Amino acid sequence: MEENTPINPVPEDNVNTTEEAISEPISVTDAMTGVLTEPGETFASIKRTAKNNFWIIPIVIYIVISIVSRFLVTNDEELYTEIKTKQIESVKKRMDEQVKAGKMSQEDANTKMEQMEKGFDKSGAIFLLSITLGPIIGILIILFIKGLIYWGVLKIFQGAATYMQIIIVLSICSIIDSIQVIIDTVLAIVTGRLFANIGPLLLFAKDSLNDTTATLLGHLDLLNIWYFIILGIGLAKLSSLKNTVTIPTVFALWIIWVCLTSFVKIPFFSL
Numbered sequence: 001m002e003e004n005t006p007i008n009p010v011p012e013d014n015v016n017t018t019e020e021a022i023s024e025p026i027s028v029t030d031a032m033t034g035v036l037t038e039p040g041e042t043f044a045s046i047k048r049t050a051k052n053n054f055w056i057i058p059i060v061i062y063i064v065i066s067i068v069s070r071f072l073v074t075n076d077e078e079l080y081t082e083i084k085t086k087q088i089e090s091v092k093k094r095m096d097e098q099v100k101a102g103k104m105s106q107e108d109a110n111t112k113m114e115q116m117e118k119g120f121d122k123s124g125a126i127f128l129l130s131i132t133l134g135p136i137i138g139i140l141i142i143l144f145i146k147g148l149i150y151w152g153v154l155k156i157f158q159g160a161a162t163y164m165q166i167i168i169v170l171s172i173c174s175i176i177d178s179i180q181v182i183i184d185t186v187l188a189i190v191t192g193r194l195f196a197n198i199g200p201l202l203l204f205a206k207d208s209l210n211d212t213t214a215t216l217l218g219h220l221d222l223l224n225i226w227y228f229i230i231l232g233i234g235l236a237k238l239s240s241l242k243n244t245v246t247i248p249t250v251f252a253l254w255i256i257w258v259c260l261t262s263f264v265k266i267p268f269f270s271l
Helices: 012-023 028-037 039-049 052-074 077-100 106-119 125-156 163-191 211-219 222-239 243-263
Strands: none
Touching (some): 028 039, 028 052, 028 163, 052 077, 052 125, 106 125, 211 243, 222 243
């Protein structure tokens, strides 16, 4: 009896070609565009091919855009006056409380307030350093802290992603942060509102809301929602978990962050 032979066998050349296509490395630029159009496939490719330095270029882009945004906002006199007034009032309030509590003398408080006001001099070195170094330090610190938090939380669900893979997901998703900074900067300059964004905050008149409500509504940016959905997809792909696990987890952590920055007056979080 004759042995059965496979019908239409796949040539070896085609098998090799298919394997090469599957394992073909994805470039950083393709990853940054693909995350906006085909996030699932893009993150799957990143998981197969990305190296540990894959995170650098997206974050550098985000930092550069953030620095340019700060220069544009501070060159708008209306917005700059609002920034200066709010920060001085906030610091003065804390100083007054420390003076009343006996933790600081009035002379020391006055000296520190004078130093702070000098820092708002646009021609001064302190101002230029705060505009340039602020985004660099702030973005990098937040990136690595967020990476540690997500890595730790996903380990609870037995996620397979390493810490650096989480950093790569966050950095690739920062392309959405960059888009958000551009849009928010344009809206701020056009509307004269410092914290304008694509969300319910635009429906209310300027200064019609108290600080807590304004901060809360400021988080409800449509681009934020988009960012966290894409982030959840990325974490699922690299952690070998389901979207139904990672996306709710991402939003749960976000809600905690919103509560901290809206209702708990921690200076660092409230900047």
